[in-house]
Amino acid sequence: MDEQHTGNKRIKLKNRYLLSMKSRIVLFAFCVALLSSCGNKGNDTGKAPEYAVQELQKTTANLTTAYPATIKGKQDVEIRPQVSGFITKLCVDEGATVRKGQVLFIVDPTQYEAAVRTAKAAVATAEAAVSTPQMTYDNKKELNKKQIISDYDLAMAENSLAQTKAQLAQAKAQLTTAQQNLSFTQVKSPSDGVINDIPYRIGALVSPSIATPMTTVSEIDEVYVYFSMTEKELLAMTKSGSTIKEEISKIPTIKLQLIDGSTYDVDGKVDAITGVIDQSTGSVSIRAIFPNKEHVLRSGGTANALIPYTMENVITIPQSATVEIQDKKFVYVLQPDNTVKYTEIKIFNLDNGKEYLVTSGLNSGDKIVIEGVQNLKDGQKVQPITPAQKEANYQQHLKDQRDGNLATAFN
Numbered sequence: 186m187d188e189q190h191t192g193n194k195r196i197k198l199k200n201r202y203l204l205s206m207k208s209r210i211v212l213f214a215f216c217v218a219l220l221s222s223c224g225n226k227g228n229d230t231g232k233a234p235e236y237a238v239q240e241l242q243k244t245t246a247n248l249t250t251a252y253p254a255t256i257k258g259k260q261d262v263e264i265r266p267q268v269s270g271f272i273t274k275l276c277v278d279e280g281a282t283v284r285k286g287q288v289l290f291i292v293d294p295t296q297y298e299a300a301v302r303t304a305k306a307a308v309a310t311a312e313a314a315v316s317t318p319q320m321t322y323d324n325k326k327e328l329n330k331k332q333i334i335s336d337y338d339l340a341m342a343e344n345s346l347a348q349t350k351a352q353l354a355q356a357k358a359q360l361t362t363a364q365q366n367l368s369f370t371q372v373k374s375p376s377d378g379v380i381n382d383i384p385y386r387i388g389a390l391v392s393p394s395i396a397t398p399m400t401t402v403s404e405i406d407e408v409y410v411y412f413s414m415t416e417k418e419l420l421a422m423t424k425s426g427s428t429i430k431e432e433i434s435k436i437p438t439i440k441l442q443l444i445d446g447s448t449y450d451v452d453g454k455v456d457a458i459t460g461v462i463d464q465s466t467g468s469v470s471i472r473a474i475f476p477n478k479e480h481v482l483r484s485g486g487t488a489n490a491l492i493p494y495t496m497e498n499v500i501t502i503p504q505s506a507t508v509e510i511q512d513k514k515f516v517y518v519l520q521p522d523n524t525v526k527y528t529e530i531k532i533f534n535l536d537n538g539k540e541y542l543v544t545s546g547l548n549s550g551d552k553i554v555i556e557g558v559q560n561l562k563d564g565q566k567v568q569p570i571t572p573a574q575k576e577a578n579y580q581q582h583l584k585d586q587r588d589g590n591l592a593t594a595f596n
Contacts, residue, residue, distance in 0.1 A: 238552045246535075252412040257411065259474075379483075453474055528546055
């Protein structure tokens with residue numbers, strides 16, 4: 186009984202302690218709120234609220250326009266066999282980097298080796314067949330000089346020799362064809378590049394007439410990037426009257442935004458513009474070339490081509506200075522009497538999440554409220570301060586809170 190009594194007593198003491206702590210916290214919060222309220226009343230009596238104001242100036246904006254683009258190897262070569270047969274060996278794998286002349290596949294050479302041996306035997310036979318007519322012709326030629334035999338006999342011997350020589354030439358041509366077909370059993374890469382898909386494996390029967398190539402070799406040490414722009418945009422870049430070649434040289438280097446949002450670290454250059462405008466879209470196809478020594482870019486990939494341009498005499502404002510109502514943008518412009526005027530503006534979105542370019546509605550020298558605009562009303566009187574002053578006030582409030590100056594910390 187004594188132990189139970191003692192336990193109950195401890196629980197009661199603990200509950201009283203927690204209740205006391207809660208009461209103190211509530212009292213402290215009430216005092217803070219009271220002091221803050223008193224401080225605000227003293228400061229706000231007859232005084233307009235402070236708002237950070239920025240004076241606007243015209244500037245030059247360096248911008249970029251993004252165009253959806255397709256990446257292609259500088260040369261995508263389809264690999265097809267030149268002879269028929271079964272694949273006996275794969276010498277590369279998908280994704281491998283190959284050099285010009287490197288063996289990719291081997292087609293069964295058995296029948297082509299036999300054809301070479303047969304052709305060589307035919308050549309040897311033809312060479313032997315030439316020997317007798319040659320000796321006959323040489324002999325009759327001497328006899329003809331001595332007028333022992335007639336010209337007709339000499340001509341007959343010459344014709345017989347020519348016939349055997351023609352048969353020898355035919356045999357040699359057949360040997361060349363057989364040797365060439367044998368060499369074709371080693372399917373080689375026609376250029377440097379990267380191996381793509383390999384749909385045919387060991388044991389597959391291939392021929393020159395197959396519908397699907399054995400693979401494709403993409404030459405990607407340099408890649409082409411294709412994109413389109415409107416006729417109007419192209420004219421804006423190339424209407425000075427010089428030749429197309431000169432205009433292309435004036436187009437600034439372009440950047441490439443990859444599919445993951447990163448920017449390719451090497452700039453490219455426009456090197457070709459098609460001469461025909463697509464009537465259905467009103468666009469022109471443009472080709473840029475990018476170095477790709479590290480093979481970061483792959484044929485068939487997608488990206489955004491970023492073309493830089495400048496806008497002169499524009500006004501930049503922070504997005505925090507705007508209010509949006511029914512897809513329209515508004516700002517509060519400071520008037521000479523320190524009231525604010527609710528003003529509609531037209532903007533160009535910079536896509537950086539921070540700023541807008543104002544295309545109409547504001548002028549150089551105007552002053553606008555840049556923070557807290559959701560709390561303002563048209564015609565409201567404010568006390569303008571600079572952004573630097575607002576930041577200084579904010580830092581002072583933080584210091585007062587840390588130092589325990591509750592009367593000023595929350596003003």
